[in-house]
Amino acid sequence: MTRRTHAGRSVAVTGALVLALTACAGGSGGGDEPAGGGGDGGGEPLRIGTLLPVTGSLAQLGPPEIAGVDLAVDEINEAGGLFGADVEVSHKDSSDAQNASVATASAQELISEGVSVVVGAASSSVTLNVVDDITGAGIVQISPANTATNLSGYSDFYFRTAPPDSVQGDVLGNLIVSDGASNVGILVFNDSYGTSLRDVVADVVTSAGGTIVYGEKGQEFDPAEQNFSTIVGDAIAASPDALVILTFTEQTPLIVRELAAQGWDMSKTYFVDGNLQNFGTEGETGFPAGTLEGAQGTLPGAYPSEEFQERMRGVDPDLTEFSYGPESYDATMLAALAALKGGDSSGETIQANLAAVSGADGGEECTGWQECADLVEAGEDIAYQAVSGVGPFNDANDPSSAFIGIYQFGPDNTYTFSRSEEGEVPQD
Template identity: 80%
Template structure:
């Protein structure tokens, strides 16, 4: 199907608040999500979240009389920056008005100037680096910055009785940003970071963790947090076990929280991770929403950031509808409003929310991921952080959620 090229002059901020009265061109979005690389486990649920939102929109008649279309591309990771660079250029050439992605904060930092500089709205479902808060008027995220997850993780470690904390952190903007927040929480509570301070990061390409783990354990921590991605984490876990560390005193984060299991390259012997815990931004998705995602991708094994990707896609479409046009400037001008930043009637899903917009009403989209309206830095103003615990099969189960407010930048 031929998709008409989108223009950057079919609305703009002058169209804000038109209640969907315009007759915009078809909306084309792009995705920049990890199909390969160290965050590849996040790609399937994020892509399913986008596709689920598009199915919902198009089943209800689409937008401006046409289906919303998508161009999927691979972001890979920061160690393969040429992949995201090429994908971003492809999406710009394709004439998309919005990009959902990237998952990695470092990948976003590699391409954000090109994407937003082209007048394209970028919405990440998973970026958490604090340096991205308020980076560009055209950049948004439906995951909270590390100030929220770091606060919950730091308090979780302290509440479990740890006073001396070790942090195994890679030298990546995601890892160091989260480390800084966790360290602040621990130290404010009277605790000490005995390993993993500034200057003690490891190279993201590191493959031998014997010395790194040995140095961390030698510092006599009460708990160890692993702030890395999934390609390094199995190596770290195996080294911790080999050096006699009590894995129940280990903490994971969104970048490496996965169902490791007992088989394959990422699996461990049964009972290896029993009692270990991890944190993951976002409200725990309901069984109904998980079922809808499984209809999109029956092979999904995890749902991390799928709700955030779904929310990002619906917010982009609702912003276009509100402004009456599908270009990037119009979408940017209406993103905050449809998220509920200007109050409005609470609504759920495309059909309910779009009907209100078409009636000229202000809306407050109720995010499946539980995030609050965008603040002045284009971050969600509040968010839930899930706490999970590993069982005997090295898979994690939901324990509880904690809601946090995102500090104003």
């Protein structure tokens, strides 16, 4: 039986639910003992908390991320759990940076519950608000979606299974240049996610001989902005041959409608992970058919296989988006494998063994819980093969490599996979 808590409600879920997302030997300890094997958490069940968006401007990411965690937990528990007990998970809402008190309260609840790992947040700005409290309590924080470059190496207890903006920004900038654009406008909100990604894209474009005609430093808009008439008008007046929208989904429909109203060719528009969504043709987020046809977007992570998508739907049958689901699955698997390798479920032990189980020290490649756990229990070093395609953790606790998917919108304003590019994560 898998025990879950959703915002203070205990939910017992029985049955077989199997799903997977984006994570065993050779830890940081010395001698014959596994790293962290003598920690205080021995004999205790592994308690995982999630800090993921149920409400707010990134709420579309919550369902696949939560499903990814639950899929991994179900897979582990169906195989007998960890240390003779089921892995437990407690889900809390992170909301967004405009509702910072939600994440603050949720983080304190998870700390009080005694979790060893927190999977989240999705927003880099939200993480920056709570990471000191979480990691300061000796709890490992693993984000499946943070991309801000200033989080690289932030804390020994902070990891992420999504690459920093240096990778997505590089792929996006080169995509724009390869499409023939040289005068690029960027509609960017004043948030660490947006400005970090803007800086990388701008560097790629200008290094290729292009120009950023709108969206330089000082031309960001307020994350709470609701009227984009002047902002869009100024961007179009700068005569760009491509426009990048760097904001979250709450404002994106307003921007798209204003761009269309002012006659912008939407096929020359580029989206990113924070706002790439199947907008469709109906409802509050829908547009008239053909509005986004030809527009493109980028999204970190290898494209999830049909099999993995079906496994995720086994956890949440209503899923229509899969963004960062694999990364959430991987974060959960990595944490559990690190605990197994170290011999207990404490945050200190998990932190000491995460890099090793990700393959940072080499080892035998393995996938899923059963295969990897069998190798760890046999004393083998492993290299967990992440569903999201990320490489082992580097010295900054970032994935050492990652895939970035490139997607294109069709006439129904939904996107389909085009191709993916693999990039290395640079280290200072």
